[in-house]
Amino acid sequence: MEVKQAMDLFLSFLGKESSIPCKVRFWDGSELSFGVGPPSFVIHFKVPDALDAILLDLSIGFGEAYMRGDIEVDGDLGEVMSLAYKEDLFPKFSPRQKTYLYWLNLKHKASLKQTKKDVQAHYDRGNSFYQLWLDKGLNYSCAYSRNVGDSLEQAQLQKIHHTLHKLRLRPGQRLLDIGCGWGSLVMEAVRSCGVRTVGLTLAENQYELGCRRIEKEGLSSEAEIRLQDYREVPDEEQGTYDRIVSIGMFEHVGKENIPGFLKKVAKLLRPKGILLLHTIGRLKPEPMDTWIQKYIFPGGYIPALGETIEAAQDAGMDFLDLEDLRPHYDLTLDRWIERFEANVTQIREVMGEEFIRMWRLYLHGSQRSFRHGTLHVFQLLYSIGRREDWRLIRDN
Numbered sequence: 380m381e382v383k384q385a386m387d388l389f390l391s392f393l394g395k396e397s398s399i400p401c402k403v404r405f406w407d408g409s410e411l412s413f414g415v416g417p418p419s420f421v422i423h424f425k426v427p428d429a430l431d432a433i434l435l436d437l438s439i440g441f442g443e444a445y446m447r448g449d450i451e452v453d454g455d456l457g458e459v460m461s462l463a464y465k466e467d468l469f470p471k472f473s474p475r476q477k478t479y480l481y482w483l484n485l486k487h488k489a490s491l492k493q494t495k496k497d498v499q500a501h502y503d504r505g506n507s508f509y510q511l512w513l514d515k516g517l518n519y520s521c522a523y524s525r526n527v528g529d530s531l532e533q534a535q536l537q538k539i540h541h542t543l544h545k546l547r548l549r550p551g552q553r554l555l556d557i558g559c560g561w562g563s564l565v566m567e568a569v570r571s572c573g574v575r576t577v578g579l580t581l582a583e584n585q586y587e588l589g590c591r592r593i594e595k596e597g598l599s600s601e602a603e604i605r606l607q608d609y610r611e612v613p614d615e616e617q618g619t620y621d622r623i624v625s626i627g628m629f630e631h632v633g634k635e636n637i638p639g640f641l642k643k644v645a646k647l648l649r650p651k652g653i654l655l656l657h658t659i660g661r662l663k664p665e666p667m668d669t670w671i672q673k674y675i676f677p678g679g680y681i682p683a684l685g686e687t688i689e690a691a692q693d694a695g696m697d698f699l700d701l702e703d704l705r706p707h708y709d710l711t712l713d714r715w716i717e718r719f720e721a722n723v724t725q726i727r728e729v730m731g732e733e734f735i736r737m738w739r740l741y742l743h744g745s746q747r748s749f750r751h752g753t754l755h756v757f758q759l760l761y762s763i764g765r766r767e768d769w770r771l772i773r774d775n
Contacts, residue, residue, distance in 0.1 A: 382409050385430050389413075398465045399458055420454030437469050442670035446736045457716075457743040464751035491608055504730075506561075506584050511726060512718035516563035517588075520627035520657065521708040521756045531714040534707075539567050542624060545700070545760055545773070546655055548572035552621035555579070555647060557609050558628020562589030562602075569601045574622075578604040579612070609643055617646045622653050629658035629687075634680045637687065641694040645763060654696065654761045659708075660684050661753050668744075675741050684757060691761055699769055700760035705749055708756050712746035 382405050389403055393413050400414030402421040412418065424430050429449040432440030444450040452459055463469060506517075513519055514531045522534035523541045542564065548554065550573030559565050559578025562585075568576050580586050589604040623644050632640045644654055664683040672679060688698065719726070719742060727735050748754045762769075 382407050385424070385427075386411055388430075388434075392468065393466060397462065399462045401458070401462060418454065419458040420452055420456070422459065423451040423453065425449050425451065436669055437463070438668050438670040439673065442674065442737075442740055445740055446674075446733050448732075448736070456739065457747055460744045460747035461751055464747060491610055504584075506588050508726065508730065511722040512715055517561035518563050519560055521704050522711040522714070523704065523707055524710050527710065529710075531711070531718070534711065534714070535563075536567075538707075539564050540571070542626065542655060542657065542758070543568055543572060545758070546622045546624060546653055548574050548622060550574065553577075553619060555612075555620045555623045557623065557625040557644075558631070559585075559589065559604060560627075561585050562592055562604050564624065564626065565589070565602050565604060566593060566596055566598055569598050570596075574601075576602045578602070579607050579609060580604060581606065581608055609640060612643070612647060618649050620647050620652060621649055622655075623648055624655045624657070626657040627659075629656060630676070630679050630681060632680070632682075633678060634682070634686075637682060638690045638693060641687075641690045641696065645694040645696055648763045650764050651766060652763045653699075653766075654759075654763075656687070656691075656757075656759045656761070658682060658687070658757055658759075660687065660755050660757045662755070665753060668748075671741070671744070674737055681754065684755075687757075687759065691759070696761035696763060697765050698759075699762055699766065700758075700773060702758045702773070704756040704758060705754070708749045708754075709746060712742060712749070716742050716746065 385405055386409065389411055395413060396415075397413035400412075400416045400418050402413070402418040403411045404421055404423040406424055406426055426449050429440070429444040432444055434440070441450065445452070509517060509519065514522075514535045516532070516535055516539075518535040518538065521538065522529075522531060523538035524534045525537060529537070546554070548568065552572075552574045554565075554568050554574045554576045556565050556568075556576060556578040559580050562578050565576045565578040568574050578589065580589065583606065586604055586606040593599055593602050593604065625644075629640070648654065659681055661681055661683050664686065665681070667680060691698070719738065723735060726738075730738075749756075
């Protein structure tokens with residue numbers, strides 16, 4: 380593509396009155412400025428191929444070129460993501476997106492074997508990596524901030540207690556945590572509520588460290604973590620759990636497995652048992668981001684609220700409550716970005732520069748998708764059978 384064509388293209392998509400002031404620099408040194416005031420960032424297209432790629436698919440094209448260094452961003456990378464959402468650039472730049480997503484989905488049928496492979500690809504990057512930027516409890520999901528200035532540790536512990544409070548656990552009850560990560564909620568449920576807990580994960584690193592943490596805390600008699608998929612929970616455990624919680628795992632189930640997941644949960648719960656489902660979601664179905672699906676969460680699917688509610692009803696569950704934690708994830712990602720950048724030199728030594736660029740883009744893109752895009756974080760509460768004794772208000 381010639382520079383003149385590229386400049387005309389950006390002018391047609393953004394116009395001079397961009398919602399965020401910025402500057403675009405092309406491979407020959409030519410520049411275009413957009414918006415009013417000092418630029419929040421400068422995007423430098425170092426080779427023509429980088430611009431050609433984003434015309435085919437903005438997400439894949441920009442993401443891969445940024446990872447390679449063919450696109451450089453001077454300034455706030457998050458504001459680049461904000462501009463894409465505010466100016467609705469994704470459909471303008473992505474005429475082949477649906478075709479590419481269809482190809483990706485053909486490759487990732489959510490069988491048990493494929494699910495294990497996909498989950499391990501993301502979560503088994505090494506415990507030491509996650510320990511550098513997550514909280515001390517290694518909670519890799521949306522925190523719960525009562526105040527904007529809450530620390531990450533404080534907000535994640537508040538999320539656990541907010542969740543446990545909704546479940547209304549009583550001593551001696553049995554709790555299943557599907558997608559338990561490194562086991563923080565599993566252990567806190569035992570300590571705070573006196574329940575017996577089982578956690579499930581498919582990531583070997585999570586399983587090994589989680590088991591060591593339980594043993595170190597002296598909780599082995601009341602808590603266990605299994606390297607097991609929800610589909611592998613044996614039939615003899617049907618109807619044996621008083622409560623089931625799943626935080627940040629439902630996004631890995633896959634669209635076609637949503638009904639099966641909720642039917643399995645319904646079978647595992649006792650009559651009047653409670654499910655708390657904490658998941659990223661949308662208000663209506665949309666395709667997955669192509670770059671995220673290829674590089675970050677292979678096989679992932681963000682469920683629409685209606686899909687989840689319908690499948691839960693078909694599984695015989697009774698709806699109790701819905702809370703949207705969307706602004707809390709914006710704050711959580713802000714804390715993660717701060718910690719990631721504070722440790723970027725150490726991470727780069729182990730993972731390399733391309734990984735740094737990939738993860739940085741993932742964190743910033745995720746934050747802006749909650750701030751400006753269509754993503755939400757839902758906590759849905761269901762019972763097996765009608766609960767006439769449920770409180771009128773959600774108190775804390």
